[in-house]
Amino acid sequence: MQASTESSPVHSRRTSTTRNGPSVKWFMLFWVLMIGLSVYAVYSYTNHLKDQVLGQLSQQSQQQLNLLKADYEAKITVLSSDVQELQSTVQSFNELLTFTKDNASAKTDNSNKLYTQLSEVRKQLDTLKKEMDLLK
Numbered sequence: 001m002q003a004s005t006e007s008s009p010v011h012s013r014r015t016s017t018t019r020n021g022p023s024v025k026w027f028m029l030f031w032v033l034m035i036g037l038s039v040y041a042v043y044s045y046t047n048h049l050k051d052q053v054l055g056q057l058s059q060q061s062q063q064q065l066n067l068l069k070a071d072y073e074a075k076i077t078v079l080s081s082d083v084q085e086l087q088s089t090v091q092s093f094n095e096l097l098t099f100t101k102d103n104a105s106a107k108t109d110n111s112n113k114l115y116t117q118l119s120e121v122r123k124q125l126d127t128l129k130k131e132m133d134l135l136k
Contacts, residue, residue: 072135075135076132076135079128079131079132079135080132082128083125083128083129083132086121086124086125086128087125089121090118090121090122090125093114093117093118093121094118096114097114097115097118100114
């Protein structure tokens with residue numbers, strides 16, 4: 001009887017370990033799969049958020065560039081019209097100066113006044129040209 005009683009606890013231990021063996025393996029496999037899926041989900045979500053943020057930043061940058069471009073073009077248009085006005089003024093002063101030189105006598109000081117006015121207009125024209133160069 002001793003042989004039968006001794007074999008019986010060994011047999012019961014083997015059956016309990018064999019019953020627990022596959023369930024532990026499935027349990028571990030389940031958790032490894034869950035952890036793997038969780039890591040993949042976090043990675044995918046992070047990439048999705050990164051793409052969204054980059055898209056929004058790109059859109060905002062494009063809007064700001066469009067605003068700057070419109071502002072720049074408006075300033076260029078205003079400065080171009082100012083330069084054209086000054087050029088026409090300089091041209092008319094040149095014509096007056098030429099006419100005055102032709103008709104001036106030694107007693108009149110009108111040519112000096114015209115030269116002074118012409119130099120002031122040229123200074124303004126140079127200032128506007130510098131501003132246009134800075135905007136370019």
